[in-house]
Amino acid sequence: MKYRKPWYNLRLRLVAWYSLLAGLSMLVSDGFMYLRFRQTLFDQIDNALEVTTIQALKNLDDEVDALMFDPRQEAPALASLLNDAGVEIYLLAQDGSLKEYFGDSLTLPTQQGLQPGFKTLVTENGRWRLYTQEILPRADRPPGWLTVARSLQPVDITLQNLLNQHLLKVPLLLGMVGLGGLFLANRALKPIGQITRIAEQVSVSGDLTQRIRYQGTTDDELERLATMFDEMLDSLQATFEHKKRFTADASHELRTPLTTLKGRLHVALSQPRTAEIYQETLQGIEQEVDRLIRLSSDLLLLSRLEQQHQDMHLELIDLSDLLAAIAEQIQPLADLQQLQFSTHIPSDLQIQGSPDHLIRLFLNLLDNAVKHTSAQGKVQLRAMVQGHCIQINVSDTGIGISPKHLPHLFERFYRVEKSRSRTIGGTGLGLAIAQEIVHRHHGAIAVQSQPGHGTTFTVTFPKYNHR
Numbered sequence: 063m064k065y066r067k068p069w070y071n072l073r074l075r076l077v078a079w080y081s082l083l084a085g086l087s088m089l090v091s092d093g094f095m096y097l098r099f100r101q102t103l104f105d106q107i108d109n110a111l112e113v114t115t116i117q118a119l120k121n122l123d124d125e126v127d128a129l130m131f132d133p134r135q136e137a138p139a140l141a142s143l144l145n146d147a148g149v150e151i152y153l154l155a156q157d158g159s160l161k162e163y164f165g166d167s168l169t170l171p172t173q174q175g176l177q178p179g180f181k182t183l184v185t186e187n188g189r190w191r192l193y194t195q196e197i198l199p200r201a202d203r204p205p206g207w208l209t210v211a212r213s214l215q216p217v218d219i220t221l222q223n224l225l226n227q228h229l230l231k232v233p234l235l236l237g238m239v240g241l242g243g244l245f246l247a248n249r250a251l252k253p254i255g256q257i258t259r260i261a262e263q264v265s266v267s268g269d270l271t272q273r274i275r276y277q278g279t280t281d282d283e284l285e286r287l288a289t290m291f292d293e294m295l296d297s298l299q300a301t302f303e304h305k306k307r308f309t310a311d312a313s314h315e316l317r318t319p320l321t322t323l324k325g326r327l328h329v330a331l332s333q334p335r336t337a338e339i340y341q342e343t344l345q346g347i348e349q350e351v352d353r354l355i356r357l358s359s360d361l362l363l364l365s366r367l368e369q370q371h372q373d374m375h376l377e378l379i380d381l382s383d384l385l386a387a388i389a390e391q392i393q394p395l396a397d398l399q400q401l402q403f404s405t406h407i408p409s410d411l412q413i414q415g416s417p418d419h420l421i422r423l424f425l426n427l428l429d430n431a432v433k434h435t436s437a438q439g440k441v442q443l444r445a446m447v448q449g450h451c452i453q454i455n456v457s458d459t460g461i462g463i464s465p466k467h468l469p470h471l472f473e474r475f476y477r478v479e480k481s482r483s484r485t486i487g488g489t490g491l492g493l494a495i496a497q498e499i500v501h502r503h504h505g506a507i508a509v510q511s512q513p514g515h516g517t518t519f520t521v522t523f524p525k526y527n528h529r
Contacts, residue, residue, distance in 0.1 A: 076243065076250075084236065092231075099430045149165075150165025150211045151165065154208070178196050193209070256288070263404045272295065323347055357489045379412070381415070388443075395429070401447060402438075411445055454520070455520050458516045472493050506521070
């Protein structure tokens, strides 16, 4: 449960942030729309008041030396129509006193210092929108003011209804956004939940075979996270299997020489012996100790090679010179076995490699060829350029290897002839080490053999590119 709590909180935090951003977006959008709609309504009212003012000015009586509407015009009918529409007209003297009006809803207070233009007035009957225009004096008419008013009650009701609708809509939309966000968060964070469950299973059971294998629709961050987690488990499993195999191999291979040592010591100490027998026993023990040292050294080397997750340090080397030096070391062994040892090594064969590991590789292959070839046989070391690669062949005319053994030849501790391998001092790790060295140099190694006709090992390395 302690693993799921952070994931659970993360999901709620994502939903909360998503809902908050959606709520703020709706608030800003609806607020802008509300203000825009309010301004539009006020603009319409202001335009209507201006038009009404123009119509009202046309109905002023020009034949009377006073401010009044002409009764002979259509003023009464116009006033009735305007009153039904909620519009009221007030004719004021220059000092603001009321001269004449149409309407009975608004009691317009006496105003001093009238100014032309629009104004919003709050009264007991609600809010009103007023438009005042100055009446210029004429020869037959004194100056004054004309004020046209309209109630804002319809506008206020409309705006209030709109606001109520928005207030009702916001919680519903936020609820839908929250549910949608929860669904998206669950879907988006599904790999994290899988990682959490698998990590918990691995922690409890130690089963490193568990994998997420998440397949997203796009190469997104979560898919890369799941892929990296699977790769991490692959690496952990490989390391665990390597250590497990190393322990099993070491215990298996060390058991025989240790048992032999104990047996020799037990026999030597069971009763008094002559000096010659003690010396013979100690020599046998020394051979077993030497074999144990070689075995432990090979095991450690193979373990280091297999555990190198990054490429080993490679440097530019002349493979021609290196192979020639190795051939000089092998020549005395070949002469001792009465073998014909020949080489064909072109000059200027350059590769990126580790000299120490390459020397061990080819000494191992050539040493095996010499040991498994009878007197008067042949051993060859040949190198050639094949396209962008360099190919090295180590061949002999020895006893050869049966086809059934070839697929297992590079397995650790695999021996074609176990008794003979122990006699010649082999540890069973030489070819496994050789293969690992080749792979660390980005190369390949193969073997061809026919019983009674000899064996050929072919090693291929990428040629160094001078560009």
